[in-house]
Amino acid sequence: MIKVNVSRAPKARIAKSYQEDVSRIHNYIHNKTGEGNDFLGWVNYPQELMDYEFKKIKTIANKVIKDCDTLVVIGIGGSYLGPKAAIEAINGLFYESKVKIIYLGNTLSPTYTAQVLKYLENKKFAINVISKSGSTLESSIAFRLVKELAMKIWGPKRYAKYVIVTTDAKKGSLRKMVDAEGYDSFIIPGDIGGRYSVFTPVGLFPMAVAGLDIEEFINGAKDGIVNYSNENILENEAYKYAVARNLLYKANKKVEFFITYEPHFVSLAEWWKQLFGESEGKNGGGILPASLNFTTDLHSMGQFCQDGSDLFFETSLVFGSYQEDVIIPKTLVNIDNLNYLGNKPLSYANDVAIEATIDAHFQNGNRNNIVLEMPKMTTRSLGELFYFLMMSCACSAYLLKINPFNQPGVEIYKSKMKEILKK
Numbered sequence: 001m002i003k004v005n006v007s008r009a010p011k012a013r014i015a016k017s018y019q020e021d022v023s024r025i026h027n028y029i030h031n032k033t034g035e036g037n038d039f040l041g042w043v044n045y046p047q048e049l050m051d052y053e054f055k056k057i058k059t060i061a062n063k064v065i066k067d068c069d070t071l072v073v074i075g076i077g078g079s080y081l082g083p084k085a086a087i088e089a090i091n092g093l094f095y096e097s098k099v100k101i102i103y104l105g106n107t108l109s110p111t112y113t114a115q116v117l118k119y120l121e122n123k124k125f126a127i128n129v130i131s132k133s134g135s136t137l138e139s140s141i142a143f144r145l146v147k148e149l150a151m152k153i154w155g156p157k158r159y160a161k162y163v164i165v166t167t168d169a170k171k172g173s174l175r176k177m178v179d180a181e182g183y184d185s186f187i188i189p190g191d192i193g194g195r196y197s198v199f200t201p202v203g204l205f206p207m208a209v210a211g212l213d214i215e216e217f218i219n220g221a222k223d224g225i226v227n228y229s230n231e232n233i234l235e236n237e238a239y240k241y242a243v244a245r246n247l248l249y250k251a252n253k254k255v256e257f258f259i260t261y262e263p264h265f266v267s268l269a270e271w272w273k274q275l276f277g278e279s280e281g282k283n284g285g286g287i288l289p290a291s292l293n294f295t296t297d298l299h300s301m302g303q304f305c306q307d308g309s310d311l312f313f314e315t316s317l318v319f320g321s322y323q324e325d326v327i328i329p330k331t332l333v334n335i336d337n338l339n340y341l342g343n344k345p346l347s348y349a350n351d352v353a354i355e356a357t358i359d360a361h362f363q364n365g366n367r368n369n370i371v372l373e374m375p376k377m378t379t380r381s382l383g384e385l386f387y388f389l390m391m392s393c394a395c396s397a398y399l400l401k402i403n404p405f406n407q408p409g410v411e412i413y414k415s416k417m418k419e420i421l422k423k
């Protein structure tokens with residue numbers, strides 16, 4: 001269970017007066033009575049996944065693992081950030097595996113695209129193209145380019161065995177291509193939006209190829225359903241986090257720094273930014289979600305956090321234990337004067353850094369710091385964390401009277417760009 005500690009966020013002490021609003025929102029989410037109610041499929045989806053669906057994901061993933069050395073995941077926004085965050089959080093950034101996962105279709109950068117295509121020239125790669133609409137420009141262009149290359153490498157007929165499409169059940173160009181070319185495919189349910197889709201094959205298929213235990217991940221999401229479905233504000237940590245954010249927003253803290261303490265959680269923070277930014281940033285309102293990775297960023301942004309403009313609060317994600325650790329050696333020669341840390345684990349230094357930073361920002365800098373406490377990072381607890389954050393986000397947006405599930409602003413740029421390009 002994740003715990004929301006607001007002891008160092010004095011402006012975010014949970015007020016019981018929020019219960020009425022939270023009860024109304026609870027009803028929106030669980031009985032589908034609020035705005036955006038046709039996008040609440042994620043709430044119970046983990047419980048609805050059937051054994052045959054896991055089996056299909058694993059069978060196709062195993063084919064990729066057996067025949068390929070690379071999987072190109074093509075997608076943007078909610079169609080790639082979830083699996084990337086999960087794979088890095090569990091495997092780290094330097095993991096050995098038969099299949100390397102790379103990402104394309106998340107940019108229009110000609111240089112990056114050209115470099116990825118060059119990298120793929122001598123690889124036996126499979127493609128997982130992910131797009132709910134099937135018409136997002138970035139991913140459509142990338143798919144066309146990579147498909148050409150795949151045809152050259154695998155042959156014009158055989159390449160289709162190594163294309164896996166994740167898209168809507170019926171709508172969009174990608175579904176039409178599945179029907180025309182016979183690609184393997186997975187369904188993104190119509191009632192689940194991109195940023196809430198990590199428990200669907202959007203997340204599960206790349207995770208399975210990366211060797212993650214997808215059943216354990218979904219078990220974690222199910223833990224989330226059990227742990228964060230209580231209407232009572234004092235017994236639901238996901239609602240607590242939403243209320244704490246709302247209190248700070250009202251106290252004029254319009255920016256939130258989501259702070260992680262390990263480099264392999266940077267993509268998790270990117271996913272968190274999309275979740276909250278795209279869900280809440282509407283009608284001239286919402287908290288601006290930003291992220292920092294400490295201790296790295298303490299040496300760049302630490303100054304601002306301690307001493308800069310008073311417009312933000314911090315949310316630190318901390319764990320009771322580490323996935324891996326190293327011992328700092330004690331040496332005979334002590335010119336670097338580090339022997340006071342000799343034979344101590346590096347986790348000791350990181351733990352002290354976390355406490356010292358939160359205290360310095362709180363006591364000396366007068367910052368509010370919400371701490372999200374997780375016992376440990378495992379595949380299962382990661383599933384729970386994703387669920388916790390999605391539930392908090394939905395509640396948080398509804399507290400601002402915002403529909404958490406649409407993204408009208410993103411659609412405007414997409415259609416303007418297409419209009420100009422088609423001229």
Ligand code: PA5
Nearest residue numbers: 077078079131132133136194195
């Ligand atoms: O969260 C969202 O809905 C968006 O970020 C989409 O995932 C993103 O725009 C990509 O859309 P699509 O999956 O239709 O290609």
